Each structure stands twice: as structure tokens, then as C-alpha cells.
Amino acid sequence: MxxxxxxxxxxxxxxxxxxxxxxxxxxxxxxxxxxxxxxxxRSPRRAAEPGEGPRPEPDALLAWVLALTSWRGQWQAAWVAALNDEAKRRAAPGVCYF
Structure with missing residues (x-):
């Protein structure tokens, strides 16, 4: 040994x-x-062309929707309810998973 x-x-x-x-x-x-x-x-940065404005972010719509307080609260409540339902569905008494 x-x-x-x-x-x-x-x-x-x-x-x-x-x-x-x-x-x-x-x-x-x-x-x-x-x-x-x-x-x-470093190369000098090119100046913005006259027709070029700030480009919209791909998630601008999602950010706008989440800014709406009434919809945001409903969304968060639905998300938490779904998480709780999934946790209850998968729960086994006295078993811990790591």
C-alpha cells in the first residue's frame, strides 16, 4: 500500500x-x-455620416416592454409561478442534489 x-x-x-x-x-x-x-x-475613428444615426439595439423592444410597469409585474408574477410549479413538480422529499 x-x-x-x-x-x-x-x-x-x-x-x-x-x-x-x-x-x-x-x-x-x-x-x-x-x-x-x-x-x-490606433487608427483614427471615422466621423459619422450625416444619414447615420444611432443604431437601434436588438433588444430595444424587450427593454421597452419591460419598462411598462403593469406588464412587468404580470410577467414577473407568471415567471415566479412557473418556477414554483416546476420546483414542486420535481421535488422529492428529503433528497438533495448538488
């Missing part, structure tokens, strides 16, 4: 060293990309 313990200890140590080296490599690559981005000359 001591051979197995020592072998597992060596494997764990090598695994930790490998993870540390990979983490250092990841940080090194991030810093290299950051340095290259800082060293690259």
Missing part, C-alpha cells in the same frame, strides 16, 4: 506543477496580447 501512496503522491505533485505551468503560460499569453495591442498604432 505504501508504493501506491507514494506513486499517487508523485502523480498529484506532477499534476499540480503542470497546472501551475499552464496557468503561468495563460497569464504570459494574456500579457503578450495586451502588450501587442498597446504597441499597435
Amino acid at each position: 505504501s508504493r501506491l501512496d507514494s506513486w499517487l503522491g508523485e502523480v498529484q505533485w506532477l499534476g499540480l506543477v503542470a497546472l501551475f505551468v499552464v496557468a503561468l503560460g495563460t497569464v504570459g499569453l494574456y500579457l503578450a496580447q495586451w502588450a501587442l495591442a498597446r504597441a499597435r498604432p
Whole structure:
């Protein structure tokens, strides 16, 4: 049993060293990309054309609907009720899932 313990200890140590080296490599690559981005000359931003206005966001309609207080309250109540129903349907007494 001591051979197995020592072998597992060596494997764990090598695994930790490998993870540390990979983490250092990841940080090194991030810093290299950051340095290259800082060293690259920035192109001047083009001026907006006269016909170009602010582009509408894809979720502008959803943001508008959620801004309506009456609809928002109904939506939240329906969402909570659906979550509670699903929780009751899936619940098993005395069982915890992780």
C-alpha cells in the first residue's frame, strides 16, 4: 500500500506543477496580447455620416416592454409561478442534489 501512496503522491505533485505551468503560460499569453495591442498604432475613428444615426439595439423592444410597469409585474408574477410549479413538480422529499 505504501508504493501506491507514494506513486499517487508523485502523480498529484506532477499534476499540480503542470497546472501551475499552464496557468503561468495563460497569464504570459494574456500579457503578450495586451502588450501587442498597446504597441499597435490606433487608427483614427471615422466621423459619422450625416444619414447615420444611432443604431437601434436588438433588444430595444424587450427593454421597452419591460419598462411598462403593469406588464412587468404580470410577467414577473407568471415567471415566479412557473418556477414554483416546476420546483414542486420535481421535488422529492428529503433528497438533495448538488
